[in-house]
Amino acid sequence: MIRLDNISKQNGHQILFIDASMSVQKGEKVGLVGPNGAGKTTLFRMITGEEEPGDGRVTIEPGMTIGYFSQDVGEMSGVSAVAAVMDGIGPLSTLATEMARLEAAMVDPAQAADMDAIVERYGDVQGRFQELDGYALDARAREVLAGLSFSQERMDGDVGLLSGGWKMRVALARILLMRPDAMLLDEPSNHLDLESLIWLEDFLKAYEGALLMTSHDREFMNRIIGKVVEIDGGELITYSGNFDFYEQQRAVSERQRQAQFDRQQARLAKEIKFIERFKARASHAAQVQSRVKKLDKIERVEPPRRRESVQFEFRSPPRSGDEVANLKNVHKSYGSQAIYAAFDFQLRRKERWCVLGANGAGKSTLLKLVAGATEPDQGSVTLGASVRMGYFSQHAMDLLHGDDTVLESLSGSFPAAGQGSLRSLAGCFGFSGDDVDKPCRVLSGGEKARLVMAKMLFDPPNFLVLDEPTNHLDMATKEMLVASLVKFEGAMLFVSHDRHFLAALSNRVLELTPDGVHQYSGGYTEYVARTGHEAPGLHPGQ
Incomplete structure (x- = not known):
């Protein structure tokens, strides 16, 4: 194929x-x-x-x-998200766009004089749209967008007003709606x-x-x-x-190749030792020459290419009091939308809460309230004694100074730290060699996330508040982060869509649903076993 x-x-x-x-x-x-x-x-x-x-x-x-989804989604504006998704299907998209324009014209008093022509043209366009089964396609496009968490309002709004992340979903929905013979999906x-x-x-x-x-x-x-x-x-x-099996096979293959390399190196060393020992003796000239020729003919085994994996070691954070954060009678609304009403929540030392909830349930709002990035409309949010917080948010990446290099950015945050320790820190988070001299403005999303993470964890907090910390991270960095955070001695409150991250690090679950807030002892794995679903609103088998 x-x-x-x-x-x-x-x-x-x-x-x-x-x-x-x-x-x-x-x-x-x-x-x-x-x-x-x-x-x-x-x-x-x-x-x-x-x-x-x-x-x-x-x-x-x-x-x-072939349908190809890449991270470079291109320009989108002037049409609804639904129309943009149908755009990949050809003429239907053009017809849907014209129908939307004509519908707007039919209710525009300024175009009353042209109404007969507008209505006639609308009839022609709508007829052709029906012939091509456009309404079924519209329904399918909405079904795909709903699966990717679009509300009806967002589906029908101008795609140009969406954030980069939501435009990515539109571009992905376009490929899924195509149902091509082959899909190439890049992240x-x-x-x-x-x-x-x-x-x-x-x-x-x-x-x-x-x-x-x-x-x-x-x-x-x-x-x-x-x-x-x-x-x-x-x-x-x-x-x-699958991926786990690949990793096992790769590890077996590496061990076999290393053993093969070691055996050959031992044989070569033995031959070279003989040659070096007897090359000056005329009585052994024929044997030496024979072994030199033999060495030249041997096909050399290459050692396995080892992937560098640097681990970040937490210094022990100072101990906090038993009560880390306390929310009492918290009310929070955005406009007419109430996010929290009379909400109580307490987080204690060594608890690691993952927060689950559908889009708009208030996950990031909760983290902002605890971190002090936003204030409750009513009620109180207090931190306990000796709590030192580290807060990671997507917004933090926008606060890096573009002209600073990676090393300068770290030095600016930790002026008393030596260059050696800062270079080691940078290396743990994937900045090796000349990478530390990159200006922040040219860093990718993943590199910015790693730099912000490095700054947050170097001077150890005893309470971590993490909003989608793995969003831009590659698998190796995620593994390093999980391995490091497993050893973290403080409290955690975090949101993540990465189920490996959720299962490895949580020991409590806070579930935000339209029916109310539910608390579960035990981590994400226990939550899935108890509820029968992997996320709020999903039913068993979904």
């Missing part, structure tokens, strides 16, 4: 692929993995024809339709809340076409894919199974 044969490709001086081959067959669901910069997006672009390989061949089955799980993520997971499981995707969400990958293609040092290596 899709084949890459002996592909070679380089960007500037960077070699991405050398004689690399892979295939995706009909109905296969394949995860594409590899470190940042390995060439995942380039591979997608070669399949779609946006880029050509330097050498080798890309073969697509004739007549096959589709970014910017989704937990409910949307679970809906997308079910949609992709039921999708019958070929799927090639990247994702930094381990659980999401595990539940969808049955094959992994890894980009490793210019090669494309195929593994059967």
